[in-house]
Amino acid sequence: MHENQLVLSEEHAAFLIARRFPEYRGHVIRRLETSGTVNAIFRVGEEATARFPLLSHDSTGPDPALAREASAMGEFLQASPFPGPRPLGIAEPSAACPGGWSLQSWLPGVTPSPHSHESSDGLADDLADLITALRRHPTGGRTFTGTGRGGVLQQHDGWVEECLHQSLGLLDVGQLRKLWEHFRSLPPAGAHVMNHGDLIPANLLVDGDRLSGVLDTGGFGPADPGLDLVAAWHLLDEPRRRRLRERLGASDGEWERGAGWAFEQAIGLVWYYRESNPPMAELGRCTLNRLLEAGVGR
Known part of the structure; x- marks a missing residue:
């Protein structure tokens, strides 16, 4: 998926896992085929997963993001009514993984697709309960300080312009450009609240039509209250989006952000x-279609 992407076999992963966590020596190591774009994920026996970053850390030494992610995962568990993985440890850098890697507990469940649960009232209600609980967790005076999603929409003009250019012939760029002009004109958020930060289908687990767990919780932190509302567009049809919005009491500005x-x-x-990564591309197409069909900004 990326230039200079880490390539790691199950045998090499097993060697690294056994060297850092000898208690898992002899456990079956299986690479999981996921739509994830940041980490190679290996299941370690029945209890754990190892996450190896696909792209190397830019400088020598441990990637400080791993410690931040472990701390955020622990804080998420305090806030969430749904289970998330527990951090089990961080491995030091090696030639195979220059920034280090991490071990987490395993969570059972299956990930939904963009359409599989779009008409589920139960999932809409569970997402509303999750977002509400995360928002109630105190920020401790923190605000969003990153460069990714969650700060100010207008700061992403350059990225969006590149994407529109790259999407010529693939998407209705004219309509999408008009849509972005609307979004970038929205006033910024007021006070920030705690967000998961990446509520896409691949980061959720379901049991039947109900939410059973939340993955990739290392980005838990303060941001625009609209950030976790991406789940509505990635996962739900119009009646269920309306149901989620009503449960949250989201204002027009928050909903549009x-x-x-x-x-x-x-x-x-x-x-x-x-x-x-065709499943991730399909998620993008599905979400953009929902936004266009909803007539946002008209």
């Missing part, structure tokens, strides 16, 4: 992953 963050994420998925 949520649509803007969903757009900013989806616009990069189709062209970038259309050959290397």
Whole structure:
């Protein structure tokens, strides 16, 4: 999916896992085929998963993001009514993985697709309960300080313009450009609240039509209250989006910023992953179609 991407066999992963966590020596190591774009995921026996970053850390030494992610995962568990993975440890850098890697507990469940649960009232209600609980967790005076999604929509103009250019011939760029002009004109959020930060289908687990767990919780932190509303556009049809919005009591501005963050994420998925990660490209196409069909900004 990426230039200079880490390539790691199950045998090499087993060697690294046994060297750092000898208690798992002899456990079956299986690489999981996921649509994830950041980590190679290996299941370690029945209890754990190892996450190896696909792209190397830029400088020598441990990637400080791993410690931040472990801390955020622990904080997420305090806030969430649904289970998430527990951090089990961080491995030091090696020639195979220059920034280090991490071990987490295993969570059972299956991930939904963009359409599989779109008409589920239960999932809409569970997402509303999750977002409400995360928002209630105190920020401790923190605000969003990153460069990714969650700050100010207008700061992503350059990225969106590149994506629109790359999407010529793949998507209705004219309509999408008009949509972005609307999103970028929205006033910024007021006070920030705690967000998961990436509520896409691949980061959720379901049991039947109900939410059973939440993955990739290392980005838990303060951001625009609209950020976690991307889940509405990635997962739900119009009646269920309305149900979720009513449960949250989202204002017009908050709801539209949520649509803007969903757009900013989806616009990069189709062209970038259309050959290397078709499920992620399909998520982008589905989300953009929902935004256009909903007539946001008209």
